[in-house]
Amino acid sequence: MRIDIDRDRLVETMRAQAEIGGTEGGGLHRLTLSDADREARDWFADRAADAGLDLRVDAFGNMFARRAGVESDAAPVLVGSHLDSQPYGGIYDGALGVVAALEFVRTLDDREIATRRPVEVVNWTNEEGSRFQPAMQGSGVWAGAHDVETEYEKTDADGTRLVDELERIGYRGDEPAEPREPYHAYLELHPEQGPRLEESGADVGVVTGIVGLRWAAVTFEGQANHSGTTPMHYRSDALVAAADVVTALRRLPGRLGDASVATVGSLTVQPDSVNVVPETVRFTTDVRDPDEETLAAGVERMEAEVAAAAEREGVDYEIEPTMRASSVDFPERPVEAVADAVDALGYDGRRLVSGAGHDATHAASVCDAAMVFSVSEDGKSHTEDEFTSWPDCYRSANVLANAALDLAERVD
Amino acid sequence: MRIDIDRDRLVETMRAQAEIGGTEGGGLHRLTLSDADREARDWFADRAADAGLDLRVDAFGNMFARRAGVESDAAPVLVGSHLDSQPYGGIYDGALGVVAALEFVRTLDDREIATRRPVEVVNWTNEEGSRFQPAMQGSGVWAGAHDVETEYEKTDADGTRLVDELERIGYRGDEPAEPREPYHAYLELHPEQGPRLEESGADVGVVTGIVGLRWAAVTFEGQANHSGTTPMHYRSDALVAAADVVTALRRLPGRLGDASVATVGSLTVQPDSVNVVPETVRFTTDVRDPDEETLAAGVERMEAEVAAAAEREGVDYEIEPTMRASSVDFPERPVEAVADAVDALGYDGRRLVSGAGHDATHAASVCDAAMVFSVSEDGKSHTEDEFTSWPDCYRSANVLANAALDLAERVD
Numbered sequence: 001m002r003i004d005i006d007r008d009r010l011v012e013t014m015r016a017q018a019e020i021g022g023t024e025g026g027g028l029h030r031l032t033l034s035d036a037d038r039e040a041r042d043w044f045a046d047r048a049a050d051a052g053l054d055l056r057v058d059a060f061g062n063m064f065a066r067r068a069g070v071e072s073d074a075a076p077v078l079v080g081s082h083l084d085s086q087p088y089g090g091i092y093d094g095a096l097g098v099v100a101a102l103e104f105v106r107t108l109d110d111r112e113i114a115t116r117r118p119v120e121v122v123n124w125t126n127e128e129g130s131r132f133q134p135a136m137q138g139s140g141v142w143a144g145a146h147d148v149e150t151e152y153e154k155t156d157a158d159g160t161r162l163v164d165e166l167e168r169i170g171y172r173g174d175e176p177a178e179p180r181e182p183y184h185a186y187l188e189l190h191p192e193q194g195p196r197l198e199e200s201g202a203d204v205g206v207v208t209g210i211v212g213l214r215w216a217a218v219t220f221e222g223q224a225n226h227s228g229t230t231p232m233h234y235r236s237d238a239l240v241a242a243a244d245v246v247t248a249l250r251r252l253p254g255r256l257g258d259a260s261v262a263t264v265g266s267l268t269v270q271p272d273s274v275n276v277v278p279e280t281v282r283f284t285t286d287v288r289d290p291d292e293e294t295l296a297a298g299v300e301r302m303e304a305e306v307a308a309a310a311e312r313e314g315v316d317y318e319i320e321p322t323m324r325a326s327s328v329d330f331p332e333r334p335v336e337a338v339a340d341a342v343d344a345l346g347y348d349g350r351r352l353v354s355g356a357g358h359d360a361t362h363a364a365s366v367c368d369a370a371m372v373f374s375v376s377e378d379g380k381s382h383t384e385d386e387f388t389s390w391p392d393c394y395r396s397a398n399v400l401a402n403a404a405l406d407l408a409e410r411v412d
Numbered sequence: 413m414r415i416d417i418d419r420d421r422l423v424e425t426m427r428a429q430a431e432i433g434g435t436e437g438g439g440l441h442r443l444t445l446s447d448a449d450r451e452a453r454d455w456f457a458d459r460a461a462d463a464g465l466d467l468r469v470d471a472f473g474n475m476f477a478r479r480a481g482v483e484s485d486a487a488p489v490l491v492g493s494h495l496d497s498q499p500y501g502g503i504y505d506g507a508l509g510v511v512a513a514l515e516f517v518r519t520l521d522d523r524e525i526a527t528r529r530p531v532e533v534v535n536w537t538n539e540e541g542s543r544f545q546p547a548m549q550g551s552g553v554w555a556g557a558h559d560v561e562t563e564y565e566k567t568d569a570d571g572t573r574l575v576d577e578l579e580r581i582g583y584r585g586d587e588p589a590e591p592r593e594p595y596h597a598y599l600e601l602h603p604e605q606g607p608r609l610e611e612s613g614a615d616v617g618v619v620t621g622i623v624g625l626r627w628a629a630v631t632f633e634g635q636a637n638h639s640g641t642t643p644m645h646y647r648s649d650a651l652v653a654a655a656d657v658v659t660a661l662r663r664l665p666g667r668l669g670d671a672s673v674a675t676v677g678s679l680t681v682q683p684d685s686v687n688v689v690p691e692t693v694r695f696t697t698d699v700r701d702p703d704e705e706t707l708a709a710g711v712e713r714m715e716a717e718v719a720a721a722a723e724r725e726g727v728d729y730e731i732e733p734t735m736r737a738s739s740v741d742f743p744e745r746p747v748e749a750v751a752d753a754v755d756a757l758g759y760d761g762r763r764l765v766s767g768a769g770h771d772a773t774h775a776a777s778v779c780d781a782a783m784v785f786s787v788s789e790d791g792k793s794h795t796e797d798e799f800t801s802w803p804d805c806y807r808s809a810n811v812l813a814n815a816a817l818d819l820a821e822r823v824d
Contacts, residue, residue: 194641211640215686226793227675227698228623228767229606232665234791239676243658250652253644263639264651265686272678274627274696274734284686286639322686355640379646381638 001409002344005100005107005401007394013099014393017043017083018091027384028091032084032126033061033162038169040083044098044123051105053121057173060148061125061166062138067105069118069408075184077115077408078367079104079400080122082138082359086130090191090386092393096374097189098123100397104404115408117184124359125171131156136359141177143362148177179366185334185407186363189372189400191388193356195379202350204396205373206339210354210361211259211288212295212327218245218306222315224271224279236314239269239278244309249285249302256298259353260289290327290353328361334370334407341402347395372400413821414756417512417519417813419806425511426805429455429495430503439796440503444496444538445473445574450581452495456510456535463517465533469585472553472560473537473578479517481530481820487596489527489820490779491516491812492534494550494771498542502603502798504805508786509601510535512809516816527820529596536771537583543568551771553589555778560589591778597746597819598775601784601812603800605768607791614762616808617785618751622766622773623671624707624739625700630657630718634727636683636691648726651681651690656721661697661714668710671765672701702739702765739765740773746782746819753814759807784812 020043021036023029030036041063048055048065056064069076081097101121108115124142129135132154140146152163166172197205222238246264253260267283285302289295303319310317342349354360354371363369374396377387388396432455433448435441442448453475460467460477468476481488493509513533520527536554541547544566552558564575578584609617634648658676665672679695697714701707715731722729754761766783775781786808789799800808 192641193638194643195646196643199646213640225791226605226768227673227677228625228700228769229604229793230673230767230791231606231608232662232673234607234611237662237675239658239679240662243655243662246651246655247659250644250649250655261639261642261644263649263687263689265639265681265688265690266684267651267679267681267690268684269677269679272680274677274698275675276677277675278677278679286686288640355642356638357640379637379642381641 003107003111003401003405005103005398010103010394010397011390017095017099023088023384025384027088028085029088030085031131032128033165033169037084041171044083047102051109056175057171058175058177059173060138060141060177061171062142062177063123065121067119070114070116074117075182076118076120077404078120078122078183078186079404081188081190082124082127084126084128086128086382088384089382090384092191092386092388094127096191096393100189100400103397104401107401117408119408127359132162136357136362139359139362143365145362183367186360186367186369187400187404188358188360189396190358192373192376193381196352197350197373197375198377200350203347204342204349204399206342206349206351207354207371207373208335208351209290209330210328210357211290212292213288213325214299215323216285217320217322218283218285219318220281220310220315222279225277227275227277230277235277237277238281238315241309241313241315242267242281242283245305248305252298252301256289257294260298261355262287288355292327325357328364330370331368334368337403337406338370338372338399341399344402345398372396415519415523415813415817417515417810422515422806422809423802429507429511435500435796437796439500440497441500442497443543444540445577445581449496453583456495459514463521468587469583470587470589471585472550472589473583474550474554474589475535477533479531482526482528486529487594488530488532489816490532490534490595490598491816493600493602494536494539496538496540498540498794500796501794502796504603504798504800505793506539508603508805512601512812515809516813519813529820531820539771544574548769548771548774551774555774557774595779598772598779598781599812599816600770600772601808602770604785604788605793608764609762609785609787610789612762615759616754616761616811618754618761618763619766619783619785620747620763621702621742622740622769623700623702624704625737626711627735628697629732629734630695630697631730632693632722632727634691637689639687639689642689647689649689650693650727653721653725653727654679654693654695657717660717664710664713668701669706672710673767674699700767704739737769740776742782743780746780749815749818750782750784750811753811756814757810784808
């Protein structure tokens, strides 16, 4: 069975949500648990009620809107994403996945389709991680990766506790923040946030997994000296050592694999004065790869480069791992459901691994999971300029709907 | 004629000045025009009066203490340095040169030597440039490199005007801040602030000139992107481009000459986030060489490296020259006076070019000038740990005294 979502209604619903916390620059400023987020949650609850869905809110504010299945005790299919945004972010990141999931159940109603399994539309709390850390917090608590009491105590830049904000906006629900029953599958549509789909000319992305990542904080400790009176051979310049590592990391993926990336995003110098040889440099490293073995090799080489640079320049070094996320391989069944939907709709799909984490990372530890990517123009993300054309929104949402329907009909 | 200064009195006088603005860490915190600077100036005026010197203070606070010559209208020999210090700096930087000059005239009195030319001991205002910019300000105004009214208006970090501080501490003098007569020569003793004398095993430095320097502020403008979703070939990473230049500048002196130095001392990254490809990097370059032609070649290569790095990484660049000081070649006569004194005293002298600017830079535009360097242990400078042993203070001050006496006896 193939369904076709209502393109105009999809666009209209995307536009409606974009007005909540909308910015003058055409983006969204809808930080998690803010007044704008409450308004977006209320709007979502109203749309779920309009569609006759049964809404539950868990103790961490995750919202689940359920459409009954023919077999009421069959494991449900979970579909959704998040309604919170980055500061002055775009209108697609997160929202497209929730709106597309809503559009899926509306289309089922239009066509009077009763699915075998129940279907739930989910809006996860705090995917972005810009107001409270970490990112993907709601799905992480739900999947058991984080302890709810610990996350309640997290504070934003003003010192406001997360749990107080949850209560203030009225979204600390009664349900435990955990899967209340086995789930059959989780599907999420999200903008790619990168340029690969556009570059390849494909219509839509079939996401086969999420890269693993390792972050570290590196410190080089050299010796501050007068830049005029200190001969070159007398120096231990922490910035020169750091520059060696920046260059090495730029080159590293070329030895690892075509899906590897490596980045030094943050770097600070002390004393940071035009005529003083840098004494201390602190910087971050970010290495990612879909394959855990390749990732481990990448981290090993990064560490070897740090040691070699320190030796070369005569400085001390320290490497502190700061974050580690294992790669996720989505299982065959949901990935093939997405790929089949792409084929059935006659689109040009491209298989790819997500370079960023998503709520699907955590959902994948609870049940079968997969993702659909829509094209991100120029790969722009976390900016008001983020853009996915309406035809691309429509195609990717249609893929989501057909893949979700497929899974909702499956016997096992 | 050879004289021998009083070693114990030199040490005692050095210790006395070190108590004014002395720190718990054994250094000096005697910022220009502060209360501590006023106290040091009062102390200097008292010592000058004790020695029967005639004190003048000019409109920029520069202090001149004159000992008459046999030929009262012969061009005088000027000897001195500065009594202001860096924040939490050492007790030798500047003060050693003023104390040694005082010790010179005291020794003339002990020996009842009447020199042909008058001798003046000078204490320049604001050599350090840490409270008010630029450094070497008093000697620069005196030599006509800066306009006195412009420098009066300079403010410190609290917004206090320089001229108000000059008046507050009672050191805005009546004399115009300019040479009131032709000078025969200027001599200055200063710690090396670098490791070359100690490394070479020499007792004392015969300074033949001061390096030229060029400072620039460089900006690379790339594109901010998600560090996970942006493939390497899609990036324009401003920090990678900057790292190329840091590495190139580390190597640059190896192609220019053994007196060249090149440094990137300050560098900042935006947005400076672990998972964002750096968009904007601003950094400084500092290239120095005693030879103007070599220096120009060095700056040209630095600019070529910036352009090449920008091209390689696909980023835009801008180079803004921020400071330029021409190199100074001290003339033969005062340099040979210093070298002769070293030989006469049986010391092991080493000729070298100063890598840092000094008041002698400006004095050299008014009359013949030269400098004596004392050994700086480990090359430490601008820190409480700055150290020159008493034997090294004595030797270098003795060289200054004998060279100054030589010049004060010269007919032309």
